[in-house]
Amino acid sequence: MRLAELSERSGVPTATIKYYLRERLLPPGERITATKAEYGEEHLRRLRLVRSLIQVGRMPVATAREVLAAADDESLGQNARMGAAVWALPHGPEPEEDDAHTARAREQVDTVLRRMDWPHGQELGDNAPAYRTLVAAIASLDRLGYPHETEHLLVHARLAGELAVADLDLVETYDTPEQIEAVVALTVLYEPVLLSLRRLAQTEESSRRFKK
Amino acid sequence: MRLAELSERSGVPTATIKYYLRERLLPPGERITATKAEYGEEHLRRLRLVRSLIQVGRMPVATAREVLAAADDESLGQNARMGAAVWALPHGPEPEEDDAHTARAREQVDTVLRRMDWPHGQELGDNAPAYRTLVAAIASLDRLGYPHETEHLLVHARLAGELAVADLDLVETYDTPEQIEAVVALTVLYEPVLLSLRRLAQTEESSRRFKK
Numbered sequence: 071m072r073l074a075e076l077s078e079r080s081g082v083p084t085a086t087i088k089y090y091l092r093e094r095l096l097p098p099g100e101r102i103t104a105t106k107a108e109y110g111e112e113h114l115r116r117l118r119l120v121r122s123l124i125q126v127g128r129m130p131v132a133t134a135r136e137v138l139a140a141a142d143d144e145s146l147g148q149n150a151r152m153g154a155a156v157w158a159l160p161h162g163p164e165p166e167e168d169d170a171h172t173a174r175a176r177e178q179v180d181t182v183l184r185r186m187d188w189p190h191g192q193e194l195g196d197n198a199p200a201y202r203t204l205v206a207a208i209a210s211l212d213r214l215g216y217p218h219e220t221e222h223l224l225v226h227a228r229l230a231g232e233l234a235v236a237d238l239d240l241v242e243t244y245d246t247p248e249q250i251e252a253v254v255a256l257t258v259l260y261e262p263v264l265l266s267l268r269r270l271a272q273t274e275e276s277s278r279r280f281k282k
Numbered sequence: 283m284r285l286a287e288l289s290e291r292s293g294v295p296t297a298t299i300k301y302y303l304r305e306r307l308l309p310p311g312e313r314i315t316a317t318k319a320e321y322g323e324e325h326l327r328r329l330r331l332v333r334s335l336i337q338v339g340r341m342p343v344a345t346a347r348e349v350l351a352a353a354d355d356e357s358l359g360q361n362a363r364m365g366a367a368v369w370a371l372p373h374g375p376e377p378e379e380d381d382a383h384t385a386r387a388r389e390q391v392d393t394v395l396r397r398m399d400w401p402h403g404q405e406l407g408d409n410a411p412a413y414r415t416l417v418a419a420i421a422s423l424d425r426l427g428y429p430h431e432t433e434h435l436l437v438h439a440r441l442a443g444e445l446a447v448a449d450l451d452l453v454e455t456y457d458t459p460e461q462i463e464a465v466v467a468l469t470v471l472y473e474p475v476l477l478s479l480r481r482l483a484q485t486e487e488s489s490r491r492f493k494k
Contacts, residue, residue: 162474262374
C-alpha cells in the first residue's frame with residue numbers, strides 16, 4: 071500500500087508517519103520510484119506498536135527507538151528479544167544509594183524470588199530493571215517505616231505470577247513473528263488497567279469494612 | 283519535640299521541614315515562644331507520608347496538598363476520607379474523546395464491575411478517577427486493535443480484588459486515626475512493587491514457554 075492508504079488504515083496522519091520514518095521508529099517502505107514507496111502489513115502493525123509506546127505510554131522517541139531496536143535484534147532468540155524489549159521500557163525508581171535499607175531490600179527480594187522459584191530474576195539480579203525497581207520500592211517502604219513483610223510481598227508476587235500466565239496465554243494467540251510486538255504493547259497498555267482496577271477494588275473493599 | 287529532633291528522628295533536613303511547613307504540607311507545631319514550636323508524633327507520621335508522596339511518588343506539591351486536605355477533611359467519615367484522598371492521587375490517562383472506542387470501553391467497564399459485584403464503582407462511574415482511567419486504557423486497546431476480552435479483564439479484576447483484601451488487612455493493623463494515612467502511603471508505595479513483580483513474573487513465564 072502507499073503512504074495515503076497506510077495513513078487511512080492506521081488512522082495516523084501522513085505527517086506523523088513521515089516523522090516516525092525519519093526518526094527510524096518505522097522501517098522504510100520498499101522504494102518503487104524516487105518519490106514513492108510501498109508499505110506492507112508489517113508497517114501497519116509496527117505503527118500501532120509505536121502509537122502504544124508514544125501516545126499511550128508517553129515515552130520519549132529515543133526510548134521507543136531502543137525498545138524497537140531490542141525487539142528487532144535478530145541476533146537474539148524469541149525469548150531474549152522479548153526480555154530485552156520489555157527491559158528497554160521506562161520503569162520505576164532506581165535504588166538510591168547503597169545504604170542499609172537498600173541492602174536489606176535486596177536480601178528480601180532474593181528471598182521472594184527464591185520462594186517463588188523464579189530463577190531468572192535471581193540470576194539476572196541488577197541487570198534486570200524490574201529487579202532494581204523492586205529493590206528501590208522495598209527500600210522506600212523500609213526507609214519510611216511502612217510494612218513490607220515477606221508474606222505480604224509474596225501475595226503480590228503470586229498474583230503477579232497468575233497475571234503473567236494469563237498475559238502470555240494472550241500473547242500466544244499471536245503468530246510467532248508478532249508475539250514480540252504483542253508482549254511489549256500489552257505490557258504498556260495493561261499497566262493502567264491493572265492499577266486502576268486495584269484502586270477500584272480498594273474502594274469496594276474499604277466500603278465493605280468501613281461503613282462511612 | 284523541637285524542630286531539630288523532628289529532623290533527626292525523621293531523617294528530613296530542617297530546611298526541608300520548614301519548606302513543608304510553609305507549603306502547608308505539615309500542620310504548624312504548637313507555638314511555645316515567638317521563635318520556637320513543639321512538634322508531636324503526628325508530625326513525624328505526617329512527614330513520612332509527605333515524603334512518600336513527594337519523594338517516592340514524585341508528585342507536585344499542589345497535588346500532595348490536595349491529597350492531605352482530603353485525608354484531613356473531618357466533615358467526612360473514615361471511608362469517604364480514604365476514598366477522597368486516594369482519588370486525589372495522580373492517576374493514569376483520561377478518556378480522550380467521546381468516540382466509538384470510548385463508548386464501547388465504558389460499556390465493557392460496566393460489565394466488568396457488574397460481574398465483579400463492585401457496586402460502588404458502578405455508582406461512582408466517571409466521578410472516580412480510577413473508573414475514567416480504566417475506560418481510557420480499554421479504549422486505547424480497542425482503538426489500536428489489541429485484545430481486551432471481558433474474560434481477560436476479569437482475570438485482572440479478580441487478582442486486583444484479592445490484592446485489595448491483603449492490602450486492607452495491612453491497613454487494619456494500624457490504629458484508626460492512622461489508617462487513612464496508611465492507605466494513601468501504601469497505595470503509592472506498592473504500585474512500583476506490583477508493576478515490577480509483574481515484569482519479573484513475565485520474564486519467568488516467557489522463559490518457560492520460549493526456550494531461547
